[in-house]
Amino acid sequence: MKRLLILSGAGVSAESGIKTFRDSDGLWENYPVEDVACIEAWYRNPSLVLQFYNERRAQLEHAKPNKAHLIIASLEKHFEVCVVTQNIDNLHERAGSSHVIHLHGESTKVRPENTPANGKGVIDIGYKAIHLGDTDEHGIQLRPHIVWFGEEVPMMTQAIEEVEKADIMLIIGTSLAVYPAAGLIHYAKPGTKIFLIDPKPIHVSGIHITQIQKVATEGMQEFQKLMMDEDFFEK
Ligand code: OAD
Numbered sequence: 001m002k003r004l005l006i007l008s009g010a011g012v013s014a015e016s017g018i019k020t021f022r023d024s025d026g027l028w029e030n031y032p033v034e035d036v037a038c039i040e041a042w043y044r045n046p047s048l049v050l051q052f053y054n055e056r057r058a059q060l061e062h063a064k065p066n067k068a069h070l071i072i073a074s075l076e077k078h079f080e081v082c083v084v085t086q087n088i089d090n091l092h093e094r095a096g097s098s099h100v101i102h103l104h105g106e107s108t109k110v111r112p113e114n115t116p117a118n119g120k121g122v123i124d125i126g127y128k129a130i131h132l133g134d135t136d137e138h139g140i141q142l143r144p145h146i147v148w149f150g151e152e153v154p155m156m157t158q159a160i161e162e163v164e165k166a167d168i169m170l171i172i173g174t175s176l177a178v179y180p181a182a183g184l185i186h187y188a189k190p191g192t193k194i195f196l197i198d199p200k201p202i203h204v205s206g207i208h209i210t211q212i213q214k215v216a217t218e219g220m221q222e223f224q225k226l227m228m229d230e231d232f233f234e235k
Helices: 039-044 048-061 067-077 091-095 158-166 181-187 216-229
Strands: 003-009 081-086 100-102 103-110 144-148 169-173 194-198 210-212
Touching: 003 067, 003 158, 039 048, 039 067, 048 103, 048 144, 067 081, 067 216, 081 194, 081 216, 100 158, 158 181, 158 210, 169 216, 210 216
Parallel strands: 003 081, 003 169, 081 100, 169 194, 194 210
Antiparallel strands: 103 144
8 A cells, every 4th residue: 555644734624613823813813822832831821821722622522523634534445644733633533544643742631741742641631621730640730732832842753754654745734834844844755746735825845746725625525536546646
């Protein structure tokens, strides 16, 4: 089976009702990133940070995977699929994807605040809220299991290995504005066919990319048709 690497961002979940970050009325317009998504914010005002992620979790409980997540999952019948996502939601897993790498953490998980992202003590809390004073069994305050700005991205090593093995790469719903995730494309081996689905044109210099300028649900249907075309890989 050929290997298909999918790099997803907030746009893949937009049609499930989850806001993107940088579109107009996106999350960062309503919550300054420096107040809720960086380590300094956690030290300065942990209650606000907890509240922000409590809201994300509560919203996720009522969101459903959309057709784009479902098609991505169904492609496992024909390809060895690895999804590398910048999203902290669990919609890829709920759609049935079995190999998902979360670069920026997961909103349904927390860990003691003194533990690194790849350390022990990660707890799955589902859609519950956490507050100041909620601790692990040793009395250490719990924090969201999220990679904030200014923190290491421990899953990058594994993500790079997966990109290097890919025969086909699909980038979907990401502005490619945040590094190191945006740099993953440069690890694709020569000859890898690279596609990008986004309603806006996304510029990547020096790499040939086939853009499908559509929203995720429509773009994925077009991509799926291409992948099912037996002649495609001969061309
Ligand atoms: P952005 O908000 O930066 O980009 C979202 C992309 O999705 C844009 O290119 C939109 O055009 C596109 N988009 C919008 N609606 C879409 C739809 N229905 N179908 C397909 N695409 C659509 O989000 P990300 O690139 O995911 O990190 O942001 C990367 C990281 O920045 C996030 O993981 C988060 C954020 O700060 C952290 O919080 C650490």
